[in-house]
Each structure stands twice: as C-alpha cells, then as structure tokens.
Amino acid sequence: MESKGDSAPRVFANTKNTEEMMTSIERRIRKLTELKLDEPAVVAKIKLDRGEADRLDELGLHVGSAVRVLAGTLNESILIAVGDGRIGVNYDVAQKIYVY
Numbered sequence: 001m002e003s004k005g006d007s008a009p010r011v012f013a014n015t016k017n018t019e020e021m022m023t024s025i026e027r028r029i030r031k032l033t034e035l036k037l038d039e040p041a042v043v044a045k046i047k048l049d050r051g052e053a054d055r056l057d058e059l060g061l062h063v064g065s066a067v068r069v070l071a072g073t074l075n076e077s078i079l080i081a082v083g084d085g086r087i088g089v090n091y092d093v094a095q096k097i098y099v100y
Contacts, residue, residue: 032089032097033078035069041099042066048096059087067099 029044043065046053056062060082070086072078078094080087089097 028100029098032094032099033091035099038068040066040068043097044100045098048093060085061087
C-alpha cells in the first residue's frame with residue numbers, strides 16, 4: 001500500500017527484463033493455425049461474423065475454451081479438440097481464431 005505522500009510512479013528495477021517479459025506475453029497470442037499439433041491453448045479472441053461465432057459457440061468453441069490442434073496442414077481444414085469434443089474447422093475460419 002502506498003503512503004499518502006508517495007505519488008511517484010513505480011519503476012521496475014530492471015527494465016530489460018520487463019521488456020522481455022512483455023515480448024514473451026505478446027508472442028503467446030497467435031492464430032489457431034500457428035499452433036503445433038497437440039499444443040494446448042486457450043481461445044483469446046474470435047474475429048468472425050456473429051453467425052459463424054454463434055455456431056462455433058454452440059459446438060463449444062468460444063473465448064476461454066481450451067483447445068488443441070489434432071490434425072491439419074497449411075491451407076487445409078483442421079481438426080481441433082475442444083473440451084471432450086472434436087470440431088473440424090475450415091482453414092480460413094481457423095485463421096480468425098486467436099489463442100494464447
């Protein structure tokens with residue numbers, strides 16, 4: 001807790017480590033298509049129109065969902081694990097799903 005007279009902003013002692021940490025955090029958010037096979041991730045954002053996003057939500061894929069890519073190659077549909085289910089996703093749709 002800050003004292004009443006302490007209005008100066010706090011500065012990290014080692015700015016380089018802070019910058020490296022922020023870069024590491026930024027690198028973690030990426031497209032679903034950039035995941036390696038069986039790499040676990042969590043959906044951070046879905047940039048699809050409302051209808052497509054609602055359909056994926058019905059299948060269990062929404063912000064906060066735990067996902068893993070089970071199969072797929074560049075420019076091909078991919079198979080993802082979402083919870084206990086499996087969903088096939090078009091590559092163009094998968095490009096608009098961001099995970100961390």
